[in-house]
Amino acid sequence: MSAVEFDSVSVAYRTREGRRAAVEDVTLSVQSGEFIALVGPSGCGKSTLLKAAAGLVAASAGQVRVGGAVVTEPPAGVGMLFQNDALLPWRSVADNVRLPLQIAGRHRAEQDTRTAALLDKVGLSSFADYVPRQLSGGMRKRVALARTLAADPAVFLMDEPFGPLDALTRREIGADFLRLWEQVRTTVLFVTHDVDEALLLADRVVVMSPGPGRIVEDLAVSLPRPRDPRELRFTPEYHDLYDAVSDRLGVA
The missing domain is CATH 3.40.50.300 (P-loop containing nucleotide triphosphate hydrolases)
Structure with missing residues (x-):
């Protein structure tokens, strides 16, 4: 198939x-x-x-x-990544990435573990508490990528x-x-x-x-x-x- x-x-x-x-x-x-x-x-x-x-x-x-x-x-x-990163400006990097996990009703401990692992994969572990306006365009794109991957x-x-x-x-x-x-x-x-x-x-x-x-x-x-x-x-x-x-x- x-x-x-x-x-x-x-x-x-x-x-x-x-x-x-x-x-x-x-x-x-x-x-x-x-x-x-x-x-x-x-x-x-x-x-x-x-x-x-x-x-x-x-x-x-x-x-x-x-x-x-x-x-x-x-x-x-199905996950979709557009040209626009579409990050929520009031949420931190970590909270943007965890959003699909929250929507799916995952436990907080699972959200934390998965979010940390994805931020590490895209090289943004040290920026977890930043908000989108504090990031470069490339960094915002990495956050959007991690968020899409969070939904697996x-x-x-x-x-x-x-x-x-x-x-x-x-x-x-x-x-x-x-x-x-x-x-x-x-x-x-x-x-x-x-x-x-x-x-x-x-x-x-x-x-x-x-x-x-x-x-x-x-x-x-x-x-x-x-x-x-x-x-x-x-x-x-x-x-x-x-x-x-x-x-x-x-x-x-």
């Missing part, structure tokens, strides 16, 4: 000008523990597919299934989560997230405009056409794991993959 499956999925929005198709006839199967990167031009429907999997928008045609069940509302076991999702939907960061911070957090993911192997569907980021993170890169989005390439990334970005970027295999994806995107 696929962890996430799009079966001939189309999604359309109503606008003042009429009905506008965002994606058309998308069929994609994501296996449990697989890391899929969606790349394509702005407006091609990448984020729409994530929202459909999260139950935030409905398919106009076809079906979206998570864990074999048709998505008609936000499914259990089976499927992780990530909509350009590192996009707003500067290039250096983006690479650092991407490398940190890759190390975390290689420990837990949660199913990930990851939206990005960055071919380099897609290749360094994913098992497969799925290329979408300009909107209305369709899948035009589904490319396996055979680079060995664990991956060290500093080394992989200089290998012929990486450059061949980069050229293949860029050519399909029409990037010179």
